[in-house]
Amino acid sequence: MSTIYDVAKAAGVSPKTVSRVLNGDAPVKAETAKIVHAVIAELGYAPSSAARAMRSNKSGLIGLITGAISVDASQPDTTGLPDLFIVQGVQKAMETSGKTLLIADSGGRPDRVPGLMRTFEQHRVEGIIYVADHHRSVSLPPVSAQTRLVLANCYDDTGTPCILPHDRRGQEMLIADLIAKGHRRIAYLTLNAELDATRLRTQGYRDALSAAGISYDPELVIVAGIGTTDQDAEVQILWDAIDRILSLDVPPTVICFGNDQMAMRAYGILRSRGLNLPDDISVTGYDNYRTITQTLYPTLTSVELPYHAMGVRATQLLLRMIDDADDVPVAPVLVSGPVQSGQSVRTMPTPITKLTSIGRMTQ
Amino acid sequence: MSTIYDVAKAAGVSPKTVSRVLNGDAPVKAETAKIVHAVIAELGYAPSSAARAMRSNKSGLIGLITGAISVDASQPDTTGLPDLFIVQGVQKAMETSGKTLLIADSGGRPDRVPGLMRTFEQHRVEGIIYVADHHRSVSLPPVSAQTRLVLANCYDDTGTPCILPHDRRGQEMLIADLIAKGHRRIAYLTLNAELDATRLRTQGYRDALSAAGISYDPELVIVAGIGTTDQDAEVQILWDAIDRILSLDVPPTVICFGNDQMAMRAYGILRSRGLNLPDDISVTGYDNYRTITQTLYPTLTSVELPYHAMGVRATQLLLRMIDDADDVPVAPVLVSGPVQSGQSVRTMPTPITKLTSIGRMTQ
DNA sequence: GAGAGGTATGACATCGGTGTCATGACATCG
DNA sequence: CGATGTCATGACACCGATGTCATACCTCTC
Structure with missing residues (x-):
């Protein structure tokens, strides 16, 4: 690689002048600059950032x-x-x-x-x-x-200083969205309980319920992730959790999962139980892992992990x-x-009284 | 950041001696080295790679x-x-x-x-x-x-110089694997025809058929990817292609897809037609995109894109x-x-004659 | 005991840029 | 017309390492 000295010699000027052309930190005659630029292009010269870094004490x-x-x-x-x-x-x-x-x-x-x-x-x-x-x-x-x-x-x-995902608000917005779509019995099958994400999102879940005046039912929240690489075990845990949720006296109308992969597995599990999505049961994920949310049929409602x-x-x-x-x-x-809305969540039929009142409000 | 001169001064030696301690390129008295190391640790000194690069003309x-x-x-x-x-x-x-x-x-x-x-x-x-x-x-x-x-x-x-995936051999190994599992009618729904991957994999598909003495049936190979961001269009194309394949006089026992996402979509499409995987029809993908292959039920047979x-x-x-x-x-x-075997491919029942012959061979 | 050879160390130049200061050529002004 | 200011440029030192060469001391050998 050629140096600033090579350029200077070929252009018939001093290295300092080449430097000035490069950095524009002092006036240089237009004609001189033109020659220098031509030489730089010809030699394919690129200033050494190592040398610059040494002088300026800034590495870039x-x-x-x-x-x-x-x-x-x-x-x-x-x-x-x-x-x-x-x-x-x-x-x-x-x-x-x-x-x-x-x-x-x-x-x-x-x-x-x-x-x-x-x-x-x-x-x-x-x-x-x-x-x-x-x-x-x-x-x-x-x-x-x-x-x-x-x-x-x-x-x-x-x-x-740190940048963190707002897990609490993410789950809260998701739940609020479900509530707006008419859901009241909302199950939450969480990831591994030790994760910060689980703690915060569970809090967000409760925030949203509380804001809507829905009381928290512990039976609807189950840890369904164990944090292992054993796929079969994960599936088993998930299967059991879904079983428990569906056999509740008043089963939920929607199940929220700790991430999109759990939701993806749930598609298979729920269908194998003869349930249609989203008509019989609604499903949501988390992460908005597009490969999953956009490719699944029906497309999966999720929360973008930003x-x-x-x-x-x-x-x-x-x-x-x-x-x-x-x-x-x-x-x-x-x-x-943001909450990424897919077709995996059904909008619940609204009681007549509410329907009319909403009808009036939106006019 | 301190320099080699700071270290030298604090250790009461010359910079060159510090350099020797760092690089071990010349003998240094053990006691001197010990002092230098101590000073380096105390000052948190790290040699400047910019300065080194300048001297050695090697940036690392x-x-x-x-x-x-x-x-x-x-x-x-x-x-x-x-x-x-x-x-x-x-x-x-x-x-x-x-x-x-x-x-x-x-x-x-x-x-x-x-x-x-x-x-x-x-x-x-x-x-x-x-x-x-x-x-x-x-x-x-x-x-x-x-x-x-x-x-x-x-x-x-x-x-x-370049490193490329061996698409041709990948698809060939996959098809050979299917043939070994008793499949003879093997459909291939490819990606966008303009892709190198499509051209090479189609060749690999034919290689494997040819090696097994199975004649190539053009009806079984359909381009089912169009290279667009329009998800609905992609699904439509795929749906049509699957329709065409299944309505053949002699339908295939297995459908290979251009990638795992197509296969993932096909799971939904095939099931919505009442077909069970892999009992009624086998399916394979490509890429071994683990999030898909390991999470789908049944797990998807695919080829690792290395x-x-x-x-x-x-x-x-x-x-x-x-x-x-x-x-x-x-x-x-x-x-x-390698071919990543999942549970989406059924091993076909083998005709008695063949079974016994294989039985003999493996004994 | 003088020369040879090895060990441990330092002085100095150098890598390729750029900051500082100096200098020469003009233009402008009182 | 001399003083001042601006423009354009160059000489030189320096950033922090390390290669080269020199040197001082020690040990060994004939």
Whole structure:
């Protein structure tokens, strides 16, 4: 690769003048600039960012750590897909910043993270984004004082700035939507009870019921995920839970599942019991995993887990923090995703009295 | 961040001695080394790779370009997922190399690629991997002579080294597997006819038939993908194709679909026609998109699209090319994935004569 | 005991940019 | 017409590593 000296010599000027042409930080005669540009094009010269970084002490690099190849048991068959959407969001938001993204994968082994961070420090990254594969708490090694750090899809107990999915509101909006469609008996078959997502979404479920004046019935909420890679066991648990729900004295008109995959399995299970979707029973998922929600028949109502948006937000936050060291948020940034309506939810026939009153109201 | 001079001063030695301790390229008294290490730990010193890169002319960086956020119409709802598995493979294979991965996303716009390549050249990457979202031909801007380039999931007409999925053999193995399970009438509902994958897999389908002495019946092969984002249209095409296949005089015992999503849709369509899987009709997909194949009931037989392995191979190839500039493959590297057997394929009852003969053979 | 060879260390130049300062050629102004 | 200011450009140092060469000390050998 040619250097600025090669360009200078070929153009018959000093290296400094070439530098000025490149950076436009001082006046250069138009004719000189033209010659320099021609030489640059001819030689295919590109200024070395290593040399620039040394002089300016700014690398123009952002580091990103994922645990994508994670073997975390609680999300066995998504195998790290979700966090890749976050990475896409990060890339998208980085595009216009002029920074370049360094990426490293912990392979699901937390003990590797310090090494990756050290590599990033060697490259003098201006900031690091740590992406987790699902909403959870993490504990990271300390970084040098001038390296900014943002957590995406996770949080720690030292108050590091973080971007989290608004699980509570997501489930609340979904339930509110169901209530608006006339459902009153709403079952919720949750993921693994230990997950933050489960705790928060269950809270959101109760928020929505409470806002509509519907009393909470514990019989309608069952943990139906166990966090294992054993597919057969998962199916069994799900089958049992659905059995229990359907044999209640007053069965629900809709079953909400902890994620789209559970809902996808439920399609098969419910149909094998002779139930039609959504006429006999309505179903919802969570995550809006498009491959599932859009491809299933009928299309699945779900809640968007805003991974892409979280990546964008994390990046914007980090770039702001790099720009202004004091601009640090004090609380987690919660990002909501919309309810994605599919055809898996039936709008319940409304009692006459209500119908007429609604009819009047909308006129 | 502290420098090697800070360390040297604090340890009471010269910078060069610190360098020697770090690189172990010359003898250093054990006691001196101990002091230096202590100081390094205390200051949290990490050597600047920018400075190293300048001196050594080796950046230790590898560039990767994806088109992940691609809006390519032929794979509407996977939205760039597959190539992310390739990226995972690349990361995995890079782990032990000591190189660091620079990543950029073209956002599906080819006109951005030259700019991304220039950024990579500024960072003096030692090699570039270009990843496509599906098997196809590409045309990239030229790179500087000493930058190695490897294409993954795509090829060009200038003979750039490339890694491709072995679509032909994949489909062949699948069909051979079906034949081994006693199927003779095998339908194939393909993706969009313009795709390389369709052409190659159709060839593989014919290879397998031919190897088993089964004559090719064109009525059994229908293009059932159109390459649009219109989901309803896709479903309609698929529905029609299945109709045509099932109303043949001698209908097939198994239908192979162009990918797992088509197969997933077919589950619904076939069931709505009162057919049981796999008793009345067997079904296969392609891609082994685990979220689908493992979650569907019954689990779907598919062919692994070896994205992860392709990423690994691409990286290994690139690292070899960086190591030895002459070590360039002359032909595309084809990577096969195994047939992933699910419960969506029925083993056909074998005629008595054959059964006994097989029984004898295996004893 | 002088020279040879090994060990441990430091001085200095260099990689490719850019910040600082200096300089020469003009134009403008009082 | 000399002083001042602007434009255009170049010389030089510096960022943080490391390769080259030099040096001081020690041990071994003839």
